Amino acid sequence: MGKKPTYEELEQRIKGLEAKALEGRQAEEALRNSEERLARAVHGISIPTFVIDDDHIITHWNKSCEKLTGLSAS
DSSP: OOOOOOHHHHHHHHHHHHHHHHHHHHHHHHHHHHHHHHHHHHHHOSSOOEEEOTTSOEEEEOHHHHHHHOOOOO
16 A cells, blocks of 8 residues: 555645646636637628638638628528
8 A cells, every 4th residue: 555645745736736727717718718809800800701720610700701602600
C-alpha cells in the first residue's frame, strides 16, 4: 500500500484543482465573448458574408447574404 497523503498535501491538491477549474471557466467565458464579437462583426457587415468552420459547416450568415441568395440564415 502507498503512503497516505497528509492533510497539507490534500489541501494543495484541492487548491490546484480549484485553480484549474477557474482557468477552465475563464477560458469558456473568453471563448463565448470571442464568438459573440465574431457574430456581431459578421452581422454588421453590409457585404454578403458567411463563415465556415474547419469541417466546412457554415457558422455565420449575414442579412446581406440572405438578400443576395434568398436563403435564410436559419
